[in-house]
Amino acid sequence: MKITVDGLTSIYHNNTPFEHTALNNFTTTFEPGKYYAVIGRTGSGKSTLIQHLNGLLLPTRGIVQVGDLTLKHRTKQRVIHQVKKHVGMVFQFPEHQLFDETILKDVMFGPLNMGLTEEEAEERAEKYLSLLGVPKRAFGRSPFDLSGGQMRKIAIAGILAMEPEVLIVDEPTAGLDPKSHIEVMQLFKQIQEDFNITIILVTHDMNDVFEYADEVKLLAGGELIREGRTEDILTDEKLLTDHHLEIPDIVRLVHDLERKGVVFERMPRNTEAF
Ligand code: ADP
Numbered sequence: 057m058k059i060t061v062d063g064l065t066s067i068y069h070n071n072t073p074f075e076h077t078a079l080n081n082f083t084t085t086f087e088p089g090k091y092y093a094v095i096g097r098t099g100s101g102k103s104t105l106i107q108h109l110n111g112l113l114l115p116t117r118g119i120v121q122v123g124d125l126t127l128k129h130r131t132k133q134r135v136i137h138q139v140k141k142h143v144g145m146v147f148q149f150p151e152h153q154l155f156d157e158t159i160l161k162d163v164m165f166g167p168l169n170m171g172l173t174e175e176e177a178e179e180r181a182e183k184y185l186s187l188l189g190v191p192k193r194a195f196g197r198s199p200f201d202l203s204g205g206q207m208r209k210i211a212i213a214g215i216l217a218m219e220p221e222v223l224i225v226d227e228p229t230a231g232l233d234p235k236s237h238i239e240v241m242q243l244f245k246q247i248q249e250d251f252n253i254t255i256i257l258v259t260h261d262m263n264d265v266f267e268y269a270d271e272v273k274l275l276a277g278g279e280l281i282r283e284g285r286t287e288d289i290l291t292d293e294k295l296l297t298d299h300h301l302e303i304p305d306i307v308r309l310v311h312d313l314e315r316k317g318v319v320f321e322r323m324p325r326n327t328e329a330f
Contacts, residue, residue: 057142057221057254059086059109063118066104066278070116078104080278081118086222091248091255093265093286096275097300102258105275106224109256110143111136122222141170144220148227150211151204159185159202159210160195166218180217188213188243205236212240216247222254223247229261241268266290266304274299 066079079101086092086109094102107113108120111127114136120127122139147153156162163181164174172180185195188209199210208228215223225244229237245268248255259265265272265286272289274282276299282289289295293311296303303311310320 057123058088058121059143059222059254060121061085061105061108061118062121064105064108064115064120065117066101066108066113067116078278079108082278082280083118084273084280084283086254086256088221088254089248089252091245091268091270092257093269093272094256094258094275095260095262095265095272095299095301096281100275100299101278102275103226104278106145106226106256106258109222109224110145111139112145141218142220143222143224144215144218146212146215146223146225146228148230149208150215150228151199151207154199154207154211154214157198158196159190159199162199162210163214163217166214170218177217180219181213184213184216185210187216187247203236205232205239208232208236208240209243212243219251220253222256224256224258226258227260228257229259229264244268260301262290262296262302262304263306266306 061082061084064079064082065077068076068078082105094105096102104113108115108127109122111131114131115128117129122142125135125139127136127139154162156165160178160181163185164177167177167180168174190210190213199207202210223244228240228244232240241264244255244257247253257265257269269286271284272286273280274289274295282295290304291307293303314320
């Protein structure tokens with residue numbers, strides 16, 4: 057499912073003395089099946105942008121086109137509800153939204169809410185819990201008995217079980233230990249590849265962006281500063297330092313060695329040409 061953002065302006069507290077423009081005439085597209093990273097320093101507009109992609113916020117001006125559904129200033133709840141079925145969102149610390157008495161019931165909640173039958177919801181929950189490596193014998197346990205990393209995975213399974221075509225993940229590894237960090241990041245990559253869904257990752261971790269994202273969108277002051285292939289943007293040290301972003305370890309290492317005179321053979325740029 058393609059998402060097109062066209063001339064999106066987002067103003068908080070519009071027409072009040074507190075009004076604040078968080079996004080200014082923002083235009084971009086998210087193609088189906090790709091893995092995107094949205095980066096930029098704190099306050100650049102990342103969170104505001106992603107909340108427009110699933111109808112949590114509506115544009116002050118401009119439109120967000122999600123497949124054939126249009127989100128604009130006064131879009132009806134009925135349309136927003138449809139958009140939310142296609143575009144899933146994993147918020148920061150999703151485990152805070154766990155509430156049910158068993159792991160299975162918690163993961164079934166989203167699918168049931170979408171109108172699936174009890175049987176269908178259970179099937180979905182089992183499918184995604186297995187994908188996460190949760191053994192069947194654990195399905196009846198309370199999610200609150202689990203470790204932080206495990207709780208986060210259960211919460212993510214609840215979103216996956218709704219089978220969105222686009223999945224937005226906002227700082228999904230915040231506060232996780234290194235092992236859970238890698239597991240969660242690999243999970244998103246796996247579902248992108250296996251189910252051909254679009255991933256939109258918001259993060260400050262440039263190593264993750266370098267490792268997993270196909271394309272990057274760099275925001276500053278509510279505007280799109282650069283977009284393009286990850287390797288083109290994350291190897292531009294000046295661009296990253298100008299925006300107070302860390303340089304990925306591997307890029308820093310290569311550049312340090314190059315400064316010491318080591319010559320690396322670059323991959324040919326245009327690999328499609330005969
Ligand atoms: P980021 O996610 O990149 O940190 P945000 O989208 O949260 O950026 O914020 C963009 C701008 O909008 C910032 O200047 C921020 O202070 C402002 N902002 C965010 N949320 C609100 C809000 N609820 N009310 C007023 N201003 C807000």
